[in-house]
Amino acid sequence: MKADAFSLPADSGCGAPPEREVLRERGQREVFCGLTGIVWLHRKMQDAFFLVVGSRTCAHLLQSAAGVMIFAEPRFATAIIEERDLAGMADCHEELDRVVDRLLARRPEIKQLFLVGSCPSEVIKLDLGKAAERLGAKHAGQVRILNYSGSGIETTFTEGEDACLASLVPVMPASAPDAAPQLLLVGSLPDIVEDQFLRLFAQLGIENVGVLPARTADGLPAVGPNTRILLAQPFLGETAQALEGRGARRIDAPFPFGAEGTTAWLKAAAQAFGIDEMHANSVIAPGRERAKRALEHHREKLAGKRISFLPDSQLEVPLARFLATELGMEPVEVGTPYLNRKLVARDLEQLPESTRISEGQDVDRQLDRVRADRPDLTVCGLGLANPLEAEGLSTKWAIELVFSPIHGFEQAGDLAELFARPLRRRDVLQV
């Protein structure tokens, strides 16, 4: 079944592979909305504040999702719409201005403010674009004010980051027409991982590298026809499109998970920048070898084990690819909230034929399938994990895959460990 499991992605010379069959479902979704991205985005962008314009439910969600980080001085808040705000729209905008003025007066260190739309603000058609423009003019020179929607009616979990980054694209400076080629790394990564990648790009000889999102407002990179985009996350379709709209071109690659994924990702970048292949290999080799050694520790525990992914972050396809080709796991079902065939093509093509790919969700029917499949490990959200454990199914919290450093060579072992730990724990416990 996994005869081709260890091969690298085929060169993009061969003909288009036949379209893979996908089970599409519509029903109850057990996923977060896009507001949840604020939990990591506000840590990544150190001078940004995220103001959700929404309901008590939005505030409660952020607090519940942020959970352990409670009270670590968050740079986010919710402007809770109340009954009297619903009476008239003019009132709503005045109220928002008042809240923003007060906020900015108290947090003078804030350089970027995101007004984040929610389900209620979308339904009452509160125009946050207009509000951002009005408030941006008022606070010009001090704070950049942007808006995006993280509402559940429009975005699923990580699509909130996509919407946030896409809102930054129009304000990125334009690079000069004759500017040197620039690599743009797109997607928020933990700083330590980002720095590892930046070191590797420097060693490869790619000198001009920008990062989106930048850690501070004044670090926003330029974009133009000289820009080549390298996505670090698979859920950034809208951002990639917006960047392409400004002349940038995307580098097609699998995502940088594990030894092979990271190798292919770095090589794709090296190739796009005309880096000598021998040199690229020599730069990549030490990290790749370390990653392989780290993965070896977990192979025994994971090889041959069956795994199902419930839809969560859109990381499912690349992660299943990693587990299948680098650790010998057998993906039974890989569910994803949205399958962007173009962006995950290089990972999708490496999944075994037998793997069921599903898009969207009808959670009760999907759980029926999990119970019938009885995989060794089910990757799912926090609302489902304990109930499945109680049914005797081992689980892995999907959210940990979004909140932990998992990209790149140095994190390959940690990533495998996240999947191995629940299985090891199940074997260890005697109670």
Add this chain to the structure above:
Amino acid sequence: MQLSVWTYEGPPHVGAMRVATAMRGVHYLLHAPQGDTYADLLFTMIERRNARPPVTYTTFQARDLGKDTADLFQRAARDAYARFDPQVMLVGSSCTAELIQDDPAGMAEAMRLPCPVVPLELPSYSRKENWGAGETFYQIVRHIADRDVRPGPRDGRKPLVNILGPAALGFRHRDDVREVRGILNTLGIDGNCVAPLGASPAEIARIGAADFNIVLYPEIGDSAARWLEREFKQPRTKTIPIGVGATREFIAEVAALAGVDPEPALADGESRMPWWSRSVDSTYLTGKRVFVFGDATHAVAAALVAHEELGFEVVGLGCYNREFAREVRDAAKLYGVEPLITDDHLEVEDAIAAAAPELVLGTQMERHIAKRQGVPCAVISAPVHVQDFPARHSPQMGFEGANVLFDTWVHPLVMGLEEHLLTMFREDFEFSDDAGASHLSAHSPSRHAERVSASSAPMAPAIQEEDWTPEQVRGDGDNSLWTAEAERELKKIPFFVRGKAKRNTESYASEQGRAAIDLETLYDAKAHYAR
């Protein structure tokens, strides 16, 4: 619009979920967009429930809005009924569905589902979680209770009682119910039903069979109990058995309503708290300044226990649920403090800093505030945290509950002798203010390290936690009036009362018209304010 960072209560539909999840045979159909399912994890993670809450979310998306969300609702209702086969279906809207005005109640009625349907109207933009739980429980009782079921004649049978209020995600509800059941057993009183926790619709239907109702958590049980009092003539208890005194009062109240002898329950040999409190080593607890905040029921009860049973001085009392503010206002009068009725945690933080307590009894929110201010804290109320669901039996109510209160409130404090040593040897380098008390260091390695702040001028009312600088909390701020000698003396006063001492001395100085504060002024003020 209200600017909010952290909230004490979720939206009212989360309260409805707490009731539905507590019960058996109930399913809640919630008209809601994708994302509202986050609430499931409160139950499966915080409370470690081993099953999903019995809730179906219709999960409408933007593209459905222009078309037919009503059709989506009806399809979800049919599917949920077919799959879960509930005995009762609750239907309602979350905040977003409320705006699109689909009328779940009317649609569910039109569908003629083969089970009773209880429609819930929970206004999300004006009400909150506790109210939602109380309203949901009331609606269930009102719709399901069989009006023909009444208590049978008493001859020979034991008195029969309902216990109302315990729910999912409640603060120690599981353990409180066990304690109260123990009391009832000792008194020879039988349980008719405990609701919502563990109750089936069939049990709710027979709720009228009880002779009277015990209301443990008025926030959730009061509306239903009042209605049962009117419709079924069932009396209800008013005492919340938190603390030794209240437990004794509760036993007397229950025994009187049941017409039984209270003595067997009053003679509980496991009640250790009164002796622990009278034991001489507890002398140092006398007059400890305590700030109390939580839901109204727990806050009022905790203040009374603190005052009467531990000998603390209540220096602040408040609650976050306005619906029960009256009870808190009445109680605040007993202690001569200004009641704090707010759901803005920053206001609570300011009030705690201003009151300079030696112990905070609050929610998880106050635990964080206290941690930042370097003050010990014990948790007495929801909103809950995973730590509020201990594996062991750990009630708040009954005599065992009082034992638990003694332990959990007293252990975080600086113990008697340690306190004397701290005061006597302030100059000892290991006793420096920033080292903090040794027993707190695991939680707060450096008391003020997390409060590093760039902001300068204090603004009132503060909205950011860092608006209070450590100096303000400790009273190390503007000392221009102070002579160098008096200022050095001020620094020898323990940090947890220094702010208060400084303010008192300054207001005394200004009353007395003294231009500078020297050693004399400091000690004159101390004498003036002596308790």
